[in-house]
Amino acid sequence: MEKATSAKLRVLSFIAMIMIIYLHSYNLAVKFNGVDVPIAKNYNSFVQVFISDGITRIAVPLFAAISGFLFFYNFKPSTQAFLNKYKKRFNSLFIPYILWSAWGLLFFFILQILPQSRKFFNSTLIKDYSLNKLLEVLFWDPLPYQLWFVRDLLILVLLSPIIYLILRYLKIVGLLLFFVIWLFDFSLLMLKPDTIFFFSFGAYLSFHAQAFLQSRYPGLAKVALVLYIVLLMVKTWFFQINYTPNFAPFLLKGVIVCGAFAAWYLYDFVTENRDISNSTFYQYSGFSFFLYAFHEPVLTLFKKGTLAVIGKSQVAMFAAYLVLPLIVITLALITGAILKKYMSGFYSLLTGGR
Template identity: 30%
Template sequence: MIDRAQSDRLRMLRLPLIAGVVFIHASTLPPPGSGAYTIDAKTLAQLLLSDGVARLAVPIFFLMAGFFLYGHGAWSGATYLEKLKARARTLLLPMVLWNALSLGLFAASQAHPATARYFSGSTVIANFGPMDYGNALLGVSALPIAHQFWFIRDLIVMVIVSPLLLLAVKAAPKVTLALMASLWLLTAKPYPIPAPEAALFFSVGLFCRARGLSLFSLDGRTRFLLWPYLLLLLATPAYLGQPYGLALRKLEIALGVPVALWLTGLGSPSGKARAFLLRFATASFFIFAAHEPLLTIVKKLLPSVISAPLAVYLLAPVIVIVALLLSHAALHKLSPRLMRLLAGSR
């Protein structure tokens, strides 16, 4: 069992990490590795935020998911079935529900002339076949229609194969984690699902729990990682568009994950910021689930009000996060049952 202080440190991370996910999706940069960037104010901000600090969010979420799945009891068939049943309620059901809502929103909006231009693109719901609907709802062979749910899809896969992963990290931890780290660092993907990032950090979480290690075990040494991480982060505009840029960014993330965990222990044990983060930690899944396609709509509408590209980039995710925090609070008060359904019983 982790103590209350460590539990609170992880809970305080949830809202900032989800904010990071929203900022990742607010970026308009081409995919990393597609060439050098023309640096202006907006591009610089995106490289440091969306393609810099925010990139720590997904690995840390997978790390925590693996850490909290295992527990201290011996793994058994009955325990495994309980885990599958619980994750079907907390992961599978909300994924299908939110994707179905997005599917309905896209279909209705594409059919109406006044809103069709905001939902234009290659995804034309009227032309969908059975496989298209399978992908839209579950991400069987492509991204779900609410694309952020690739994370939940991959997490479900990790839970399904978790007994094999647990056996591997117990029997041959160095070989298992080194292999997964190599696939991630080299951006190699010998299997379609899950992403190497998901497999690596989920397995590290499983390994830590199986060995009785805290996710904060590196706290005493992490201050030595802070400066290399900051140097790589600030150098992102120079290296990310280069052939070796992806490898350096993976190194930056590997350094940044323990740094982010360490920073949660530096704050005061009390204070308004801490209370706010703990109070709204439960809103993180709702923000994750609902921020798209809302963010896309806001990004398309804002330029008609604000002409500065940098301001649009910074304001769009802030508007979405604040709106969803308020919506979460209101819906939680008006209909707790509906909120629990939308938030996967959270």
């Protein structure tokens, strides 16, 4: 893969990761002692919904599409080739998944036995888990809830021969089948429709990698960006006036399509004639996976703890929403850098060799 393409995928993944953290920074539905904080429709709700239920919603599709593209890029199908892919993904996905899931269990267990933090937990305590429940949480329903995406990727990797056959022999018809699954939110093998379609979409693009990577649509990308913002404004305004039209799910789909298209092609416009690999931002982007795995449950703990201390006024919630992600990102980057420098082997296990 060309250096420029590799850098593009890495930087876009890092931007998507920052989006994920702001998606999870949403605090309008935070519970205290089992009670939801009331949502007042004002500047705070508008900004949080516009960003966390709008701008950031392209992050997971981007991750899934990039994962599908990289899995099948220059792929020559054979039984051995798929087995080699399974082995690599075991190291890069399954091992980090289990390690971070176990870390979540330990982290929550410690917090639940401390009097100062016990009040923030309303569900069953880990010390009261049965063995079956413990195994379920460790392997299937991890407490760091963002790991659902890695779980879905692991399933998609196992299903990759089937996905390959569908896309290779049904071609665009096969892709349309996956698109319909996403468009109408059909559940399939407990996988989220977003990951099914966009992983398959990335795989389909990898079959036509040369034409895809050489394509440039700056004009269409600018139009897509305008549509992205307009659709986001409309969607957020509907939320503000407590109106949910029948086409609301399709409105969100339009936001995702326009936003992802704009992000992919405007990147080339922004970085034209620049070697992005020399930038500080590019160096930070190497910590994308660590940032993904580390930020929860740390961010949730910070949210609940901060609002418990400074109060739950609209100003406090708005300030927490904007500032806490920056603190968590900084903490994650510092922690990741220290581990990478002084415990490189362990860091490699945690990040799947990334």
